[in-house]
Amino acid sequence: MSIPFLIIASVILASAWAAVSLRNLVHCGLCAALTFLATGTLYLYLNAEFLGLVQLMVYVGAVAVLILFTVLLTRPATEAADPRPTQRPTFWKGALIAITVGGAVAAGLAAYVAPKGSSAPQLSIQEIGRLLTASPQNVLALIIVALLMTAALIGALLLAAPSEEGPKGGGE
């Protein structure tokens, strides 16, 4: 295993662990953003340039900001003095389930032996564009994803919009 891969992998795992075990939700959100950043770097290291930049743009630039906004908007009225997450029993029960599942998956995957003779694939952005519009199935998939995202946008707006309760600001 090469040094860059080890560094990237340790950053991913360390920030992911921090994201799930910190008490302050904003710190969790920022560690999640760091995890997404490190995953984008991993994609760039693995020659998937388009996917790496898309990960940076979508996850770090949009999903992480969304998570942080939601943390800001849903803060509890009183900052309750909870025990730290790693000291709660539910956390370790969850960890037990997760270790079992994750361990089983890891054991299955670690036993995989790759077929020899695969070189680094080169997939240029023009090729991706051509593939996305080449066959009718791909075009259908593209259109369905577009419709899904429009529906998600409208749905999120409707869900998060405040109900009609009195005069709100604006309109003046």
Place this chain on the structure above:
Amino acid sequence: MNLVERIDQAPLLLQRWAVGFFPAFLQPWVAMLISAAAIIGVFASLFALSTLAERKGLGRIQNRPGPNRVGPFGMLQPLADGIKMLIKEDIVPLRADKVLHFLAPIALIVPSLLVYSVLPIGRNLVAMQCQLGVLLFFAIGASTELSIFMAGWGSHNKYSILGSIRAIAQMISYELPMVLAAITVILVTSSLDTVKIVEAQAGGFWAWHVCTPWGAIALLTFFICALAESNRAPFDLPEAESELIAGHLTEYSGFKYALFFMAEYLGMMAISGMAITLFLGGWQAPLPMLDFIPSWLWFFGKLAGFVVLFIWIRGTLPRLRADQLMNLAWKFLLPIALLNIGLAGLWVKSSAWIAWPVSILLLVPAVIGLGRLLRGSRPRGGKRIYQYAD
């Protein structure tokens, strides 16, 4: 190479000469280091010059001379500003989140400098030519929002949090029309490589993308979004002094404030650089006969023009309110940008004779109609009655 070409490629030749001193296995690293140092050096000095230009320019617009004490015509003012920023006391609020408060300026400067690596400053003068240059620019530019959040929340100050929420909402709202305006160029040149986009505009200013119907509207959209992305007037609600003290920058002083300030100007210049690359032909000269002027001089000349435009607009236009800002982005710029993509497709598929009239026929009613729709947020009531003292 004759003298003209030598001057044109001077930075590249200098880099090659400097790299030649090192052993072969170190050479790529040294080359990268020299490019990075050159970018930081050049654009940081441009930042200093543009702060001076801003203060003098705004002063003249407001009928006052601007700084004129420190050097001849105030030219050493940036030096004085730098010394002042460095020796100021660095105050951190007691209950601020120390790690976030410290990391925010760094997390802002790094992406702001990183995006310069894909801008072609001159012929063969791009720090990193990659197939996905434009996407890299926008992806890294999107990471700046996180640092604004860190700055606002880490300061543990109501005004900072409010300012950063407004700033992030503004940035993500205006990021969308900006990317859509860039997509029109990508559609026409079918490449995300900034070098290829510049080369596709060769041959004089009539070949630049701004001289097409979709290009003009796209440049206008891109420029308005650039104003909003760098929180410049008239979109500077997040850092307006009369509104929120300094928004997310309230609790910063000294060098950290200088870093934020520098990141704002660097962002301004980077987005101008991208607008020049996409729409104004990059380092190309407007007329083929003017090719003897070095390409990097053309690029910096166009960049200076953009900076002057930014300063001019700051001095002239009043600030937009938060809901006016959002309405402009979502209800005006976004439909126009989407229509523009259609027009760019029309341009590619048909000839100019058909595309120009159809574009104008579609765009003019759209712009006027959407503008009328936006005006609904004005206060109702009769016409204003003005009474003048005689």
Place this chain on the structure above:
Amino acid sequence: MNESLTLNGCLILSALLFGIGLIAVFGRRSAILVLIGIEFMLNAAVINFVAFWRFAHPSSDGMMFSIFAIAIAAAEAGVGLALVTALYRHRRSARIDEIPPASE
């Protein structure tokens, strides 16, 4: 040989990231952290896809699926967080153990 080791390394990384996502879903009370865990799990799956695309099966299908997976994950995160916001507005708390059943 080095490449095969990095492939197995990527796969173990994705399994561990998946496990950490599962911990977030099962072990934390805040709804937002549950959503972060779901995002981690989706990321782990995409890392898996990319690792296989890079080392074992360099066909374009892996890349296509990864792009669509990231798009759908982002849309789902948006809807999920809108749900959390709406929940907070009604219950004043974003904790999943304080949501009363729908029959109340």
